[in-house]
Amino acid sequence: MHRTIFYAQGGGQPSDTGAIGPVDQDPTFEVSLVRKTPDGRFLHFGKFLDAASPFVTGQSVVQKVDDSKRNYHSRLHTAGHIVGLAMQLLMPDKKKVKANHFPREASMEYEGLLYNEHKPVIQEKVDELVRLDLPILISWLQGVVQVGDGEGPEEGSHNGRTRIASIGGLDHNPCGGTHVARTSLVGSVVIRKISRQKGISRVSYDVTPGIEA
Known part of the structure; x- marks a missing residue:
């Protein structure tokens, strides 16, 4: 993703969790861990809720952080x-x-x-x-x-x-x-x-x- 609202694990604090999905649709990817790479990329680990719905390059998505x-x-x-x-x-x-x-x-x-x-x-x-x-x-x-x-x-x-x-x-x-x-x-x-x-x-x-x- 070009940008993320998820906090990546670091500084003694665990990462955010939540979900990602296409705009105007239910979330399709459950985020369980976020890590930042040495070159500045953010990796979102988790699982697709629907195996047939991977994201495609250029697609707009909605990110939802677990507020609690x-x-x-x-x-x-x-x-x-x-x-x-x-x-x-x-x-x-x-x-x-x-x-x-x-x-x-x-x-x-x-x-x-x-x-x-x-x-x-x-x-x-x-x-x-x-x-x-x-x-x-x-x-x-x-x-x-x-x-x-x-x-x-x-x-x-x-x-x-x-x-x-x-x-x-x-x-x-x-x-x-x-x-x-x-x-x-x-x-x-x-x-x-x-x-x-x-x-x-x-x-x-x-x-x-x-x-x-």
Whole structure:
């Protein structure tokens, strides 16, 4: 396809799912995964609902994203940034090394050791940031840069620019993922547990209600 509205898996976030079909017709292709190739192409994986209805070159199609799943993934991603900001405010010496915003796996990893007694402290700060209803601000910087706790220089980069996500102007992180508009829209963020391995601490989290709600 020449253009897509589907979010491709990356930046610690799963891809959108949904359906594609001819204009003014029911969807004929179910999208289960979207990936971006190194040369910038977007590959849509899935299955045809009717084996006799493949698309043809030049055909116009309608793309439909699963709204409930997109919203759930956006809430998880924003919640990860909230946890990251809470850690930045509470323990600025802890360097983030990895972020995972996948359902049932969501976590933020940091250099150094965190212990169970840190859990209620982090939870309290996270709750405060959610309660403040801070806006999620998206901006673009010219050039491929790294600021804040971005995953790497390529995170959020597109056509020589870098996309920056900020919670109320309190942090600035390169990010290409989807987000809700304000911190209150994530629902409740729950710090599930803190684990440690080889000098790295993992802060696991989840959001409620889940996608079924």
